[in-house]
Amino acid sequence: MKLLLNTFRIVALLEGLSYILLLFIAVPIKYFGQDPQYVKLLGMPHGLLFVGYIVLAVLIGKELKWSTKTFTVVFLASILPFATFYVDQKILKKTIPVNAAS
Template sequence: MLKLLPVFRIVTLLEGVSYILLLFVATPIKYFGNDPQYVKLLGMPHGLLFIAYIILAILISKDMKWNNRTLRTVLLASIIPFATFYVEKKFLRKSNAKH
């Protein structure tokens, strides 16, 4: 499953960017500008990236030798803005150098 690590790293970054755009760009435009088109545009891709992030994190957790606490941290990062960037730096970047 370590062959999924490069894919997970890409999904991690894209999920983080899509979440930030959705929260800090599209949602304010929807509510303050009365224009929901950006939420509609970004919502589906973000949802798919979120699901991919969760599935890939679970799939690679055993090969990465993550304990339950680390896996929970990685999963929780998917709902906290900017936290997926922390995951990439703390848990994925250093492990990619090892393998």
């Protein structure tokens, strides 16, 4: 379980970073600079990370018996900029046992 949680934390970090890059760098370049190259470059990796985030959230949520409120916060974090970092600090970091085996 610890390995799955650590994997989810990494995916959440990468998903959050890709979303920020896509939203605040690639999209403005596309519309203000008329260059869609960066959206194409970042879009697919972000989409894959988004799907991975959701799948891992469901698996971990079922295993840890998250409440509906926790599920909702984790899922909403996938669509709000910077929110995956909040989930990591407030939910995931507290969930990982210090000396637990994988």
